[in-house]
Amino acid sequence: MYSLLYVRSAVDDLTARARIRDAAINAFAATGFDATVRQIAARAGVSAGLITHHFGSKEALREECDAEVLRQILALKVEGIGMAPGESVARIAQLGDYGPAFGYMLRSLRDGGESGRIFLQNMIDDARDYTAAAVKSGMVLPSRDEDARVELLVTQSVGGMLLQLSLRGQTDFSNGAELIRSLTGSTSFALLELYTQGLLTDSSILDAFVDQTAQSNHEPLKKQK
């Protein structure tokens, strides 16, 4: 009945059910997942009871928001997250209507729940392919443990964003453009510099670590297949 294609944030011609869901995504992104059913209802311009009527429970509404946000995020394939900051930021910056979805995802990642874990796993899987391609093209150095590196890169990049936002006092996650503005500061340069030149002057620490873990075979390094 209703097309999946229109993404306009118009308040008018959407069916009340979709309006409630979008209002919930906005509310969750703006004030966190302890946003009240009544707050969401007010945002959507309906009564609180209607939410229960349409979704059954707040938890069910939350799940539907998760699904919708995941769908939107997957739709714009944020692949190079933390890989080529200029490029990925440019992508996210033009997300427009997806802004609240982006904030919603950050919120999920922050509160450590199951849906955040899914978002994160999704990014890691994406980044794995993307990194492999970048290695093959000669842009990125190979790693002795590609899986661990990609997990590290994604968790650090995304986790870093979260803490940068908190450091800058950004508490409202509903405005995607504003989030990006908060994040694209001196961070971009420092990130590129780190990725280009590394941090340590020589490999002595790395070598010592490898020797140490090789000696006691507690944590053997798994090689790339």
Add this chain to the structure above:
Amino acid sequence: MYSLLYVRSAVDDLTARARIRDAAINAFAATGFDATVRQIAARAGVSAGLITHHFGSKEALREECDAEVLRQILALKVEGIGMAPGESVARIAQLGDYGPAFGYMLRSLRDGGESGRIFLQNMIDDARDYTAAAVKSGMVLPSRDEDARVELLVTQSVGGMLLQLSLRGQTDFSNGAELIRSLTGSTSFALLELYTQGLLTDSSILDAFVDQTAQSNHEPLKKQK
């Protein structure tokens, strides 16, 4: 009125007041800051009313927990966070009684509030000195923007930890040793490898970024509807 009498020392164990505060730190670390006053009371083996009697309000209790945790954390100076993982992890691993404090701090950092911001700023300030020393000693390469780099390193390291914990389904933050065990996996090697060799094969992307930002005095990325 009678505050000075009780607040003076933290080592006053066995007093119910200290027991409540420790129980609160444990409860907050274990289940988050929405832990109930009654849950904390049960943990401390006292009635709920006694908490109000001693601290006045839940918020005041929270503040006292913040102060106590900050005191403990500062006491063991986790300086090289994310710098030399083997060393810093070894430090944290032996924190013993400070385990809950470590988890409490992670919890604060995760939920994005003011006290988390303070913890973070504290780490950044510590890391700034530590990094400067490491650069001077020749262990770490200099950066063209030391402040931005240290901010990046700390936020990414700590934020990365948070997401690693969430990725591994670690929801209880009260057991410091268990947290460390969750974090010291393949991550250590990947981190050292990244810090040793970097990520990119050459500096072309960095150079392009520098040129671009030098050309336009402000970021040209802005797209909104």
Add this chain to the structure above:
DNA sequence: TAGCAGACTATACACGCGTATAACGTGCCG
């Protein structure tokens, strides 16, 4: 010994939450 300060408890209160219930309006179909 009397008395009182203060640690401590049991109970109660007000409030906000998610949700259930009943009624109302409106459009569709026989």
Add this chain to the structure above:
DNA sequence: CGGCACGTTATACGCGTGTATAGTCTGCTA
């Protein structure tokens, strides 16, 4: 036209929360 399905609202219920109140117990001091 009658009936009914359903979107929608207003109201209320039960519960858990933080906190206020009043009372009990205990140890110190005069």
